[in-house]
Amino acid sequence: MEEVIKIRGNRRLNGTVRISGSKNSTVALIPAAVLGSEPVTIYGVPQISDVRALIELLRELGVKVDQPDEETLVIDPRGMEDRPLISDAVTKLRASYYFMGALLGKFGRVLIRMPGGCYLGPRPIDLHIKGFEALGAKVSYPEDGSQEYTLLEAPEGGLRGTRIFLDISSVGATINIMMAAVFAQGKTVIENAAREPEIIDIATMLNKMGAKIHGMGTNTLVIDGCQELKGCFHEIIPDRIEAATYILIAAAMADDMWITNVIPQHLEAIIAKLEDIGINLDTTNDAVHVFNNLPNKILKATDITTKPYPGFATDVQQPFSALLTRSKGRSTITESIYAQRFKHLPELARMGANTDVSGATGIIVGPTPLHGARVTATDLRCGAALVIAGLMADGETEIHEIKHIDRGYDRLDKKLKALGADIRREIVD
Incomplete structure (x- = not known):
């Protein structure tokens, strides 16, 4: 018996989500x-x-x-x-x-x-x-x-x-x-x-x-x-990786969404890359507003290299990969910190993504529509990538090994439900 997360995708999201402590x-x-x-x-x-x-x-x-x-x-x-x-x-x-x-x-x-x-x-x-x-x-x-x-x-x-x-x-x-x-x-x-x-x-x-x-x-x-x-x-600072994950969720699936209790200066590299690929967003002192990103919007391809802060965070490249399946052309992510951080790409491929790995570089060619599938969260941020992909996909996605997700995301399914997602936990054989 195992607890899994099931997501029925292609539901538009709206509302406000508050980011937890780091x-x-x-x-x-x-x-x-x-x-x-x-x-x-x-x-x-x-x-x-x-x-x-x-x-x-x-x-x-x-x-x-x-x-x-x-x-x-x-x-x-x-x-x-x-x-x-x-x-x-x-x-x-x-x-x-x-x-x-x-x-x-x-x-x-x-x-x-x-x-x-x-x-x-x-x-x-x-x-x-x-x-x-x-x-x-x-x-x-x-x-x-x-x-x-x-x-x-x-x-x-x-x-x-x-x-x-x-x-x-x-x-x-x-x-x-x-x-x-x-x-x-x-x-x-x-x-x-x-x-x-x-x-x-x-x-x-x-x-x-x-x-x-x-x-x-x-x-x-x-x-x-x-x-x-x-x-x-x-008091703990807000979690910049959780914030980036919800900004990516909003970029992928929201009509209008506010991500609050954030420090935008901690997210500058991610926000800049989102703007480069065509995402509409604004920042305030402690929030990010993502808006007017239509469901059929084709994004630009991009190249990302992970670097220590203040560069592009290695923890964000996996969830960002899911959004890049909407980009037209060949996007690359070069991982300079953790060599094995591409285990999410074969899982995204199960959902219809066109992915490959060459050395320390992951490759995503799009745009490709995603479909629900049975996938496995091999690590914490892989789990985040699969949640984003599940929200984007047609049909139902079943995510296994969700213990990895629970290691780092506070009440993920409850927060997503409040935004309009069809997400639930089930016990399966």
Whole structure:
């Protein structure tokens, strides 16, 4: 028995959708909260399975977690204990690796199992490990030495600040090293740091707690070590990837639609590309309005190359692919970050899309009408692409492995129903 999402397509959408708090911020903010010595209250928490998995890990560590309402977490680390994180819960999401930096910083020691999450090709954590080693940590692989379990231990006297250059401007490594460095003695400088808004969000919360982090939003982060962090209240930034997904849904299927609780500056590369292919939209301070995109409108073909922020986000290329089936001619998407991020193209082909992959480039030739089919969400953003395609298609689309969608999209089916979509969940054999 399996839960699936079924969509009867070709229904026009209208209305307003409010974007939830950032998934990519939330999954780092929750581990970061344990660095404090007092409760941390986080507002705007999305209702996604990754959050539930992280709460499970917090409770394994003895952290008290309260949820006074659906979008608020109160994380109280005062009863927290130094325990190994080796349960199956660690393998449910990749973001469990943020406990490496948080627990190494807090206790000077962490034993953790290899994290899970979507498979998008090799995503080694060697940059994280090199950063911890530069701070003075000793790294070993107990049990059978297979690296399924990683043990990090600070030297006697604790971690020491240093200068760290990241070979790749990795978001995960930047955040993880930053969390470990907040208690390191002296100054830590992270060069070629990632610049994503989510990093600014985590650093902002840590600074509210008493950390001394400078240079957020630039490629050089400076962390002056401190003795203790307190509690704070923090509201998560809107999810720019969820926002982009709903803008794409509106571009594909809406007569008139508002996407609210967004920061348009975080979406500039995506909005520019949508305007290039012929989508009508406007932005305000905190919303995007998509309008007058007729059902039979033929869009222009385009070429996209994914890049770190502020470039075109890798998380958006898959859902964008579904819209490109409406473009006339040959569109290409070159993936410069995750090599395996084209598993959605064969699934779109099942629905009638003309797709191919050549090396690190996906190819979509259109326009091609889409039809309902039985498809599989191989990862989170593939799932988003299939939802968009299902909304565009004639007939019924049945999406399997929707656990991936639930990892990152807050109440997706409920939000789409409110806009007029024919979407439901069913249990099938």
